[in-house]
Amino acid sequence: MDQHDNSTTMTEFFLLGFPGVLPEYYAAVGTLLLFIYLTLVGGNIFIIAFVSYEKSLQKPCYLVFCNLAVVDFAFGSTTMPKIIAKYLLKDETLTFHSCIAQMFFVHYFGTVTSFLLLLMAIDRFIAICNPLRYPALVTNHSMAIACVFFWVFPISFLTVIVHQTTAASYCDSNIITQCFCDLVSITRLACGDLRSLTFFSLIVALTVLLGPLAFIIFSYIAIILTVLKISNVQAMYKTFSTCSPQLLIICLYYLPRCAVYITDVKVQMNIANRIMVIMWYSLFPPLVNPMIFCFRTKEIRESVMMKLRKIHNDQLKAP
Numbered sequence: 001m002d003q004h005d006n007s008t009t010m011t012e013f014f015l016l017g018f019p020g021v022l023p024e025y026y027a028a029v030g031t032l033l034l035f036i037y038l039t040l041v042g043g044n045i046f047i048i049a050f051v052s053y054e055k056s057l058q059k060p061c062y063l064v065f066c067n068l069a070v071v072d073f074a075f076g077s078t079t080m081p082k083i084i085a086k087y088l089l090k091d092e093t094l095t096f097h098s099c100i101a102q103m104f105f106v107h108y109f110g111t112v113t114s115f116l117l118l119l120m121a122i123d124r125f126i127a128i129c130n131p132l133r134y135p136a137l138v139t140n141h142s143m144a145i146a147c148v149f150f151w152v153f154p155i156s157f158l159t160v161i162v163h164q165t166t167a168a169s170y171c172d173s174n175i176i177t178q179c180f181c182d183l184v185s186i187t188r189l190a191c192g193d194l195r196s197l198t199f200f201s202l203i204v205a206l207t208v209l210l211g212p213l214a215f216i217i218f219s220y221i222a223i224i225l226t227v228l229k230i231s232n233v234q235a236m237y238k239t240f241s242t243c244s245p246q247l248l249i250i251c252l253y254y255l256p257r258c259a260v261y262i263t264d265v266k267v268q269m270n271i272a273n274r275i276m277v278i279m280w281y282s283l284f285p286p287l288v289n290p291m292i293f294c295f296r297t298k299e300i301r302e303s304v305m306m307k308l309r310k311i312h313n314d315q316l317k318a319p
Helices: 023-053 060-089 096-129 131-137 140-152 154-167 183-187 195-228 233-241 244-266 271-296 298-317
Strands: 002-004 007-009 012-015 093-095
Touching: 012 060, 012 096, 023 060, 023 271, 023 298, 060 096, 060 140, 060 271, 060 298, 093 096, 096 131, 096 140, 096 154, 096 183, 096 195, 096 244, 140 154, 154 183, 154 195, 183 195, 195 233, 195 244, 244 271, 271 298
Parallel strands: none
Antiparallel strands: 002 007, 012 093
16 A cells, blocks of 8 residues: 555455454354355346246246346345455455445445335336236336336446545555445545535435335335225235235345434444344345245246146156
């Protein structure tokens, strides 16, 4: 690192990881993280491959599921390998530009996830509150266009954030107090006036988190009110059960994030707790989403069971 006035030209960052973990436990932590990563990758690749292969599942809502599985896979592959390498290979540093790139993708995939959850809510809102117009409004073509837009749109404002972060000067410390590089961890190490970057990133964060969340809450209130008007209890249960996978996934994504933001306003969490909570809400949804898709979505569950029965029957018939 080259000294220049009171700031430093950063060439690399050191990943803190989980504070307080003794070196003798590094192998156990690394192995656990590797197991989580492989499970995450396996589950999401299965969903992508199964939905792509199974023609009966090639419907608008499952297209969103598939996109969400791609995002979950990509997010895990962006964040996990480096922290696994820290604990298993003692590889604890990232170059400045690698850290900035990781920061971009962490926030990019988080933003795309928020928009995809919004799409899920729109899909269920139209299907239940305006079912006659659903076939015309929600098609594979319209859903694909919406998905492409939500993949492309975040690049614009995140490029601005990356540019401002890269242009900032950095002080003596190069320790990222997190398991991966994110905007908060990097900007804490910056010197000088970052008010414009902080304000812009706050507006972006509130927009991409609270904007979709506000519509999701509105849509599910409308869905609940519509479902309650159904006189047949069995039909009511069946209609609402079509929303349960999306509702579970939405809660897993938004509730912990909102809790962390509210806690930060009221009380400053200590570093260890904050890292644990962020890792929990970053990795738990991508890990369990494939299981929610398989066990809570009737069509996927039935398709999987049919394939398993077919394989079993073929094995019994084999000589």
